Amino acid sequence: MNGDNEVWVNSVNSKNIFSLMQWMQNYNVHLVQINGQRKYGGPPPGWVGGIPPYGSEIFIGNLPQEIYEDKLIPLFQSVGKLYEFRLMMTFSGLNRGFAYARYPTKHLADLAISHLSGHEIQCSYKIVVSRSTEKCELALDGIPSILHKEALATILNGLTAGVDTVSLYASATSDLKNVAIVKYRSHIEAAMAKKTICKGPQLLYGCPFTLDWLQPPMRQKLQSGTLPQPHSFLPQMRSDKPKQDKITLSGVQCLQLLCDQRNLGQPVYQIKLLSLGSCGWLRFWYLVVIPKHRVPFTGYSWMLADSLIPTDQYEQAKEMVAFWLLTELGYFVD
Numbered sequence: 001m002n003g004d005n006e007v008w009v010n011s012v013n014s015k016n017i018f019s020l021m022q023w024m025q026n027y028n029v030h031l032v033q034i035n036g037q038r039k040y041g042g043p044p045p046g047w048v049g050g051i052p053p054y055g056s057e058i059f060i061g062n063l064p065q066e067i068y069e070d071k072l073i074p075l076f077q078s079v080g081k082l083y084e085f086r087l088m089m090t091f092s093g094l095n096r097g098f099a100y101a102r103y104p105t106k107h108l109a110d111l112a113i114s115h116l117s118g119h120e121i122q123c124s125y126k127i128v129v130s131r132s133t134e135k136c137e138l139a140l141d142g143i144p145s146i147l148h149k150e151a152l153a154t155i156l157n158g159l160t161a162g163v164d165t166v167s168l169y170a171s172a173t174s175d176l177k178n179v180a181i182v183k184y185r186s187h188i189e190a191a192m193a194k195k196t197i198c199k200g201p202q203l204l205y206g207c208p209f210t211l212d213w214l215q216p217p218m219r220q221k222l223q224s225g226t227l228p229q230p231h232s233f234l235p236q237m238r239s240d241k242p243k244q245d246k247i248t249l250s251g252v253q254c255l256q257l258l259c260d261q262r263n264l265g266q267p268v269y270q271i272k273l274l275s276l277g278s279c280g281w282l283r284f285w286y287l288v289v290i291p292k293h294r295v296p297f298t299g300y301s302w303m304l305a306d307s308l309i310p311t312d313q314y315e316q317a318k319e320m321v322a323f324w325l326l327t328e329l330g331y332f333v334d
Helices: 003-011 014-027 069-077 106-116 149-159 187-199 216-224 251-261 310-328
Strands: 031-034 037-041 057-061 084-089 095-102 120-122 128-131 137-144 163-170 177-184 210-213 268-276 281-289 297-304
Touching (some): 014 069, 037 069, 057 106, 069 084, 069 106, 137 187, 149 163, 149 187, 187 210, 251 310, 281 310
Antiparallel strands (some): 057 095, 137 210, 268 281, 281 297
């Protein structure tokens, strides 16, 4: 920001800015401005306990643009202790006309809505207070069918905090893959989880996946119960046998069965565990030789392995590689 702009920004609403600074100094209040918003708390000083539950955040609208936290925070603290207060800001130093406040409990949020909605904070300005529409659900699309709900929940709990529920449905965009809808206890935990997962490679069991907030069309299908059931990992040979004859085996077992039936010989695995990256992702190299197959299989991939001992890391990598080879060699994954 150049000097002329600084003078212009500091000259806007200077009286109220001075009042805000005095209030912050007198009450030892610390505000942090990030990404177009100014935040108090989250948690506030002396906070004991975890992040407040879903439903504890409120939306505050129809604010006069020249009003600041020295007027707003005491007003909303009159209902009860605040966990967090976020005022949306313009580049010029005025507020954008709305804010968010989070209380320790849903009950206090309800009280704030009933007591303060319609409050005349300034002449001709009656504020609107309502429940905040918090994003707490993520959609992970492209999940391999070998990964069942409990295993995915274990992975996510090791990688992120605040997982509430994990549900699997058939993906509409990837054949024989699933989409996972993961609900977190709060928007903050969901946002942190999204950021953490995006830091690592978007691979699970060697399969790429996409990550986004749960979008309205899928939310509507979820609420109406019309999302299709997930695919399950049930390898089978190309045959006309009825489905009840299928036997669920591990990837390594299925690959050995395929090689026996095709008289290809026993697969020989070489796997080298390489560097452990951020967020617990382990890179590894693999080479698999099937004696009577024309070429060996080799490459690099990633797996989430920070909570596994080296022996288990090796076995999981081996299982992942076998699963890929099943697809390459013509197994069905139903």
